[in-house]
Structures are given as structure tokens and as C-alpha cells.
Amino acid sequence: MAGEAHTAAATEPIETDAVVIGAGPIGLYQVFQLGLQEIRTHVVDALPHPGGQPLELYPDKPIYDIPAIQVCTGRELVASLLRQIEPMDAHFHLGQKVSQVERRPDGRFLITTDRGTRLIAPTLFIAAGVGAFEPRRLKLPALVPHEGRQVFHQAHDTAELANQHVVIVGGDDVALEWAIRLSRPGPAQPASVTLVHRRDAFQADPDTVAQVRALITGQALRFEAGQITGAVDSPDGLSAVEITSPDGSIHALPLGCLLVFLGLSPRLGTIADWGLAMERKQLLVDTEKFSTSVAGIFAVGDINTYPGKKKLIVCGFHECTLAAFAAAPLVHPERQVMLQYTTTSTRLHELLGVAVPRGSE
């Protein structure tokens, strides 16, 4: 999977107005609201593409509670936000995790990523959702040597699975959707697809479960209840996994490729080391500025907490809006922050690239 769209590891630090960590819906709308305040933004995300949780966890599922959007998928939501923020011309540093944040003598932050990107800005916005996502792994050391070649914990290029015996581990929506996708006739069809889950019951959308059941009944998909407890190696690599059934019996399941979808494990990563006030693994913020306990560092979306907090996208949109207003005087101390409306403000029309260059009074 090709990584960052707009950046390479920089040797010289990049000076900008704001750094947003997280390119999910809230991080993207943060870019928009910062843009309306004439604040230039760089965005860092651990994933190789913008979109965050909706694109990672439910790209094709309908969302019904985004205001004034009757229904959209995670993918559509992200696409709409990317279109909306285009005029803001943000720079994305993708496939990178923030490894260090330091306060410089001039009061600005120096943000360093694990790919060597260095960004200097007076404001930092943490929109990292429930932390950098980390796929939950099968705790089986014998599989480690095969990771990235025959064992995958994330979305995988389906073309490489053609004519392979594919085993999928998991029982949630993501696992089942992969089982459905690979079991259907197509140009790059695997030789066989087997779904392995600890029991014959799934925690997923009823419609998705129904499709999986139909595929199993039609023998397009095999199912095995049990847990993977061992690996069988051959000179060519991993040749089978050992399955322990609920009744305790053990047998070998031959395979060419193992896709593990056990969900994403929330973790705060390096954020936990920054000395920011926290409450139950969330960053504590005020509801006026959505600032953390460190001035200049804001936290918006699922990663923050405050009295009444609900982890909803609609709430994150509000949070990053007020955070942008609060950041404006830090970036432009010489200006007065004014509330302008995109419907009437000619200055905002210029920023949005929709200005009508005609004479007025």
C-alpha cells in the first residue's frame, strides 16, 4: 500500500500555523474551520489515507445522523469532507505517527513523526480518535515470521489472493465483509475461503450475517468454529494453521494466506506521555476552547472528554469549530477574531474560492 500522498520525510522542519493529528472526519473538518480563520494546517495520520475510523471500520455502511444528510456511507462522508476542505489547501503527512512533541523556546511546538517529518506550529490539534489504531493480533509467536507475506492484520490487496486458499479470522463486520467480498465470483477469486471464528455466532450487522449464512449454505464460503492455536511451517512458508474446536479437538487447516480481523485496539500511543490532563484514557478539555491542560494544544472528537461528552461525529464538528476560534488569536495575535458567516462574508468567499469579482458599493 503506497503511503503518504503529499509528503516525503522532511529534513528541514516545516513552519506552519497549525498541526492536526488525525485525518478522520473531525480532523478534516478541523482543517476547514481553521481555514476559515486563515490558519494554514498540516495534518499527520498513521493510516496511509485520510478518513480515519469511518473509512477503516465502516466504509460501506450507512450513517444516518450527520445533520442534513439523510444517509451516507463512511466513504461518502470522508469524500464530502475532502471536497469541502479543498480550498484550505492543507498538507497531509500520511502513514506517519507523531513520535515526539516538544515546546520550543519561542513557545511553538516541534512535532516529529516516526518518518522524520518535523513540523513547527503555535497550535496543535489532537483529533486522533481513540488513539492511533492498532489491529488486535493473534497472540501466536509462530505466525510472526509470516506477517506481511502470508499473514495480514489489515485490509489486503485482493488481487494477490487469487487462487489462494484464504483463511479469515474474526466475527465482526470487517471480518464478515471480507468473507463476503472474497467468496463472490470475480476476476481475482481465491481457490477457497474459510471463515474461522471462536463460535458459530457473529457480532455484526444482521444483513451482513445473513449474507454470510447464505454463502455458507451455498458452499461458496466454509466456516469453522474454533481458535487458531498453532502454525504448520513448510519450506515454502506457512502451509497450515492448527484449529482447536470448542470441543477441544485439534486439526490442521491448510492455507496460503491468513487474514486476521480481530478489530482495532484503541491506544493513546505517545499522547499519554505528553503530560496532558486525562480522565479514563481520554484527554480532558474545557467546553469553551476544547483546549487540553497545555495552552495551544487542543483535543477534539473521540479522544477528548468533558461533562456530557458523547462520542458522536456531530459533536466533534462543534468541538473543532470552537477550537478553531480559540486558536485564531494564538496564530494571528494582531487581529480581532470575528464571527463571519459563509453566506454573507466576502472575505470567507475569497478563502473558499467562491468570491464573485464584481463591483459593490
Added chain:
Amino acid sequence: MAGEAHTAAATEPIETDAVVIGAGPIGLYQVFQLGLQEIRTHVVDALPHPGGQPLELYPDKPIYDIPAIQVCTGRELVASLLRQIEPMDAHFHLGQKVSQVERRPDGRFLITTDRGTRLIAPTLFIAAGVGAFEPRRLKLPALVPHEGRQVFHQAHDTAELANQHVVIVGGDDVALEWAIRLSRPGPAQPASVTLVHRRDAFQADPDTVAQVRALITGQALRFEAGQITGAVDSPDGLSAVEITSPDGSIHALPLGCLLVFLGLSPRLGTIADWGLAMERKQLLVDTEKFSTSVAGIFAVGDINTYPGKKKLIVCGFHECTLAAFAAAPLVHPERQVMLQYTTTSTRLHELLGVAVPRGSE
């Protein structure tokens, strides 16, 4: 203008879960969020249609800052919200103002409108924008007898203006857009259109101003700088108004119809008498529940204030979301309030009418 879509003045009080005052974008999304909490809602609005400020003040202007909607007009925003809240089956009482709110012995509120509608509910949501809108009037007693026949302070049926000498008073977007609309050739064209404003400068969108200037240059629209300071009556009604120019000279301007667009005057109406804590004519709320100082009465959108408050639609959407969560235990004390996601919750899918009636595990 015909009024309420779904109601007639009731003699018996209607018992429901929630009453929302104001059918603007925030009142409408309030209905949606209450619906997700299984709270039945009645909506009261002084205007004869849902939509509030965007529909009244900028129906055809683009809005750029609704999250994930690159651009939409006020009219489109309202239409989208109405579509989204359809499954919630709210009842609208339109063209009515709330005239009284009383606390009943059982703790619920009795809300009475000036049309005699009476609603009983344990929760009340004030989403009345900057108060019930009231058009600013020309302070000229001589015009009062002609109101509703030749003098209008609000949008008017253009068909009735055909072949009339129409005078428009005002210099803002609404006034100018009416001047543009009426000056253009069409089936119901007035005999003449004259725009009167105190000075030859307009507080409106540059594009709109440019169109008005072009119409004046092309003699499709007349302009007079000055103020209306008198009325000339004839046996058939109002025959002319007296204009006082900036230089102090006075002359008569004959007319058949006078359209006054001097903006809307924000007023809190009866809300001010309810004993709710206020700050600068706004209702003071907390940021956890968006509750006023009276338990059970919430205030959302432009009418409320709290530290950091910005009068933006995106903020109102968040406010009414948290208010709905806070209201849930008041309406359903027996249930535990849980955060469910519209993407995954089968219960929410049922409420939204998108449930898939198939077998799951």
C-alpha cells in the same frame, strides 16, 4: 398565507414527550435527536412554514460551512433536514406563537399558543433563534390602516403585484433581491418598481448589489435616496408616499403597493417572562445538557449563550444532540440512556425505518 400544516387549534391539551419551540434548522435536528431517544415531539413555530432564519433570510444563498456539505442554500438545508426527520413523525403547529408556559402540579409543562393549541410535556426545547422574528416596521402611523392591503412587511405573492406601481423600502439583501425579482420581465410584472433607501449604498452581497446597479442603469428599476416620511391617501386607499431626500427636500412618490424590508427585529417575546437565567438577551445554559436554569427546559441554537458560544448552525446541531441525551431520563426514567450508533444499532434502524427484517445470529 395559509398556516399550519398538521394542526388546528386544539381544545383538549395534547400530551406528548417534548415540545420544541422553533422549526429552524436546530429545532428540526432537535426533533431528529429526540427521535433517536424515542421521544415524541410537537413543534411550534410563529412562521407559517418550517425553516426559520435560513429560509426566511437567505433561502437562495449558498451556505458553505455545514459539515460534509460543500455548499447548499438555506432552502436546501431545510429540505434535507425535513427529509431526515421524516421517520420521527413530529407534529407541527405553525403560524402560532407560544403565549404561556406553566408548570403543572405533576411537574410537566403546559404550553399554550396564541391560537389556542395546548401541549403538555415533561420537556421543553427553546430553539427559537434570536426570538420570534418580527419585521422592523416603518414608524409611520398613517401607513397602519393600509397594512395587509397595500403595505406589506414580509414576502408577498408576486402575482398580486402585476401592473402595480411597486415601491420597495430597504437596502439589505432581502430588499435588493425583491427589487431584482420584480424588475425582471415575467408574467406578473409590476407597472414599475422603485427602490427607496436612505442613501445610495447598500449593505448586501456584492453580486446582488451589482445586479441592482445594472437594473437601475438599464432603467428596469428606479432608485430614490431618501426616507418615507408621510402617506397620501385617496378614496381608493394609499395613493402615494412622501419621500424626504437626504438634502431635506420633499416630494410625493405615487404607488399601488409598498413592500417594506427593513430586516427582522430580534425579540425574545414571551420567553423573557419565564424567569429563565439570561445574559445579554440570551438564555444562559450549561454545556453538559444545554439546560436553562429551569430543569426540563432546554435552550439550543442562536437563542442560548455559554462561554465560547458562536452563533453557528454547526454548534446548534451539537447543542441539541446533548440536550436530547439529557432529556431522555426525564422522559423515560425507567430506561438507561445508552449511546448507540445509527450505523450499527438495529433499534435505531427500526426507529429510522431502515431496519432489515432478516435473521441474524
